Amino acid sequence: MNSIAQLAVPREIRKSFAFTPQTISVETPETVARLHCNETPFDLPEALKQQLTAKMASLAWNHYPDFHNTALKALIAQQANVTSENILLGNGSSQLIQQIVSCFSKVFSTAILESPTFTFYHQVCQNERMSYKEWILSPNTGFDLASFPQVTEPALVVLTSPNNPTGATLPLAELQTLLEKHPECVFVIDEAYGDFGGETALSLVQHYANLLVLRTFSKGYGLPSVRFGYAAGNAALIQLVKKYTIPFTVNCFTEVIVSEALTNAEFIKFQQANIQRINNLRDFVYQLIDEVATPHTFSVQPSAANFLLLRFHDEDLYNNLKFALQANRILVGYPLQNCLRLTIGTEVEMHRVVRLLKKTMAQHKSRAIETNVVCN
Numbered sequence: 045m046n047s048i049a050q051l052a053v054p055r056e057i058r059k060s061f062a063f064t065p066q067t068i069s070v071e072t073p074e075t076v077a078r079l080h081c082n083e084t085p086f087d088l089p090e091a092l093k094q095q096l097t098a099k100m101a102s103l104a105w106n107h108y109p110d111f112h113n114t115a116l117k118a119l120i121a122q123q124a125n126v127t128s129e130n131i132l133l134g135n136g137s138s139q140l141i142q143q144i145v146s147c148f149s150k151v152f153s154t155a156i157l158e159s160p161t162f163t164f165y166h167q168v169c170q171n172e173r174m175s176y177k178e179w180i181l182s183p184n185t186g187f188d189l190a191s192f193p194q195v196t197e198p199a200l201v202v203l204t205s206p207n208n209p210t211g212a213t214l215p216l217a218e219l220q221t222l223l224e225k226h227p228e229c230v231f232v233i234d235e236a237y238g239d240f241g242g243e244t245a246l247s248l249v250q251h252y253a254n255l256l257v258l259r260t261f262s263k264g265y266g267l268p269s270v271r272f273g274y275a276a277g278n279a280a281l282i283q284l285v286k287k288y289t290i291p292f293t294v295n296c297f298t299e300v301i302v303s304e305a306l307t308n309a310e311f312i313k314f315q316q317a318n319i320q321r322i323n324n325l326r327d328f329v330y331q332l333i334d335e336v337a338t339p340h341t342f343s344v345q346p347s348a349a350n351f352l353l354l355r356f357h358d359e360d361l362y363n364n365l366k367f368a369l370q371a372n373r374i375l376v377g378y379p380l381q382n383c384l385r386l387t388i389g390t391e392v393e394m395h396r397v398v399r400l401l402k403k404t405m406a407q408h409k410s411r412a413i414e415t416n417v418v419c420n
């Protein structure tokens with residue numbers, strides 16, 4: 045078994061876990077830990093916010109934004125290594141998801157979604173009256189090409205990589221196999237968590253006419269409040285989806301903040317450091333949790349995103365932990381039955397969760413022993 049000291053993680057993270065009452069501030073249960081919607085825990089520094097606010101104040105608020113968001117689109121295209129024709133901007137990737145499904149529900153009668161996936165896809169398909177088949181992901185191996193559903197007619201295929209809620213990734217070579225095998229289908233690769241890990245499919249956009257890649261600034265860039273995402277794809281596909289755009293979905297304040305996120309050295313440094321910190325902490329917490337997991341209690345899946353999925357095999361333990369988390373005001377996601385999804389928060393928050401998990405397991409075990417003794 046690894047001890048904290050043996051694990052290859054930065055010293056500041058190790059230090060925060062090798063806690064004593066002297067080295068870590070005691071959390072009161074009043075502090076809510078927001079570990080339920082895959083946000084980053086780090087807000088922008090105050091000075092940077094002031095700089096951005098000054099830029100927003102200097103704009104003419106009485107004018108519409110540029111209809112095509114030309115400058116921002118060019119910046120995004122440069123970042124994604126494509127041309128502006130390959131880019132469609134949106135009010136968060138949720139808006140683009142809605143737009144893409146709405147568009148292709150008029151072209152195809154069916155979709156293929158992974159299972160599990162981001163639940164919004166189910167909602168949008170249902171709203172658009174688009175039936176879907178599911179590609180069942182294995183808890184152990186993730187995406188397995190052998191189990192890809194039979195394609196009997198052209199379809200919209202939507203895959204999230206890293207997957208929400210498991211954190212599993214689809215290797216680029218496997219995506220290429222699918223794109224080539226099914227040129228009659230349009231593939232949407234949702235890379236909402238792509239800043240944290242996995243291979244990006246952006247480099248394939250110029251080579252495949254049936255591929256759309258979705259990215260958001262809500263996760264790795266830490267800007268869910270700003271509402272910005274984009275789709276990159278073949279110019280003809282982008283043109284088709286664009287027909288379903290509501291005018292001015294990207295406002296001029298969003299333009300300012302996103303441009304700064306891509307060009308301001310201080311912003312870039314801050315964002316990159318946060319991703320590094322979150323990824324280090326994710327891998328460290330994964331090891332700590334995996335050490336206490338057993339076949340009878342729960343398992344935790346390796347993840348390339350900013351969250352970990354825990355699958356419980358003991359329902360009582362699951363319910364006890366749920367109760368303990370709620371009582372301690374720790375919010376986590378419950379995307380699947382007997383599972384919880386834990387967003388990687390601060391070191392202190394992760395420490396609270398790991399401590400509570402271990403405590404709940406110990407209590408659960410001693411209760412089980414007592415019950416056994418009484419029954420015998």
Ligand SMILES: Cc1ncc(COP(=O)(O)O)c(C=O)c1O
Nearest residue numbers: 136137138162208236260262273
């Ligand atoms: C897989 C996935 N795609 C898209 C989104 C939507 O992100 P946003 O609309 O904030 O860009 C989320 C949000 O949690 C997500 O998990």
